Amino acid sequence: MxxxxxxxxxxxxxxxxxxxxxxxxxxxxxxxxxxxxxxxxxxxxxxxxxxxxxxxxxxxxxxxxxxxxxxxxxxxxxxxxxxxxxxxxxxxxxxxxxxxxxxxxxxxxxxxxxxxxxxxxxxxxxxxxxDPEVVGRMLGRRPSDSPLDRLSPREREVLAALAEGKSNRGIAETLCVSDAAVEKHVRGIFGKLGLEPEPTEHRRVLAAVTYLRSE
Missing domain, CATH: 3.40.50.2300 (Response regulator)
Incomplete structure (x- = not known):
């Protein structure tokens, strides 16, 4: 490169x-x-x-x-x-x-x-x-009626990792959970936020970051 x-x-x-x-x-x-x-x-x-x-x-x-x-x-x-x-x-x-x-x-x-x-x-x-600190502050500054409030604590952790750009495998390793568990959380996140999952990891990351930006 x-x-x-x-x-x-x-x-x-x-x-x-x-x-x-x-x-x-x-x-x-x-x-x-x-x-x-x-x-x-x-x-x-x-x-x-x-x-x-x-x-x-x-x-x-x-x-x-x-x-x-x-x-x-x-x-x-x-x-x-x-x-x-x-x-x-x-x-x-x-x-x-x-x-x-x-x-x-x-x-x-x-x-x-x-x-x-x-x-x-x-x-x-x-x-x-x-940067993880950037994502953390964005999450912390969300309004009280944010759709993020619909997420479980684990789903918030997964969303933060997605926004940092981590792959499913990277998230699984960071959170010490299985790849299948991460995939389940990802589906739950996008369902609760009203965002349609895309077939690639990259699109899911973009959707998460775009959502964070809107907050």
């Missing part, structure tokens, strides 16, 4: 490059500011761009804005945004109308190599990857 990296901190950028290269990714370009990131991503057309939210020249949300522009112009390119702190508005802006090919992780997750590289792979393949 081909990757473009946008990160103005040189040490952080080099660390990401090394992690991804050792994991078998092909880092085709690096950028230290948002305009350069956009130019290189459009030129190289990678499978995924890993982008820091705060980048020069403004050092505010310049990286996020470049990522949004990239999604608008090249929706086939996955975008994984890294942020030092959780900002709900950033996650909502990035997800937009579809969570397909997008990810939002806190920078601290980069230190967990397996979690980080799996997130990059999922986003590159058109899936989604939301």
């Amino acid at each position: 081909r990757v473009v990296i946008g990160e103005d901190d040189v040490l952080m950028r080099e660390g990401i490059v090394r992690l991804l290269t050792e994991a078998g990714f092909d880092v085709v370009a690096q950028a230290g500011d948002a305009p350069d990131l956009l130019r290189k991503a459009l030129a190289h057309r990678p499978d995924v761009a890993v982008v820091d939210v705060r980048m020069p020249p403004g050092r505010r949300d310049d990286g996020l804005q470049a990522a949004l522009e990239l999604r608008a112009r090249r929706p086939e390119i996955g975008v994984l945004v890294l942020s030092q702190y959780y900002e709900e508005s950033y996650a909502v802006d990035l997800i937009g109308d579809s969570a397909e090919g997008v990810g939002y992780l806190l920078k601290e997750r980069v230190g967990d190599v397996a979690v980080f590289t799996q997130a990059v792979s999922r986003v590159a393949a058109g899936g989604s990857a939301l």
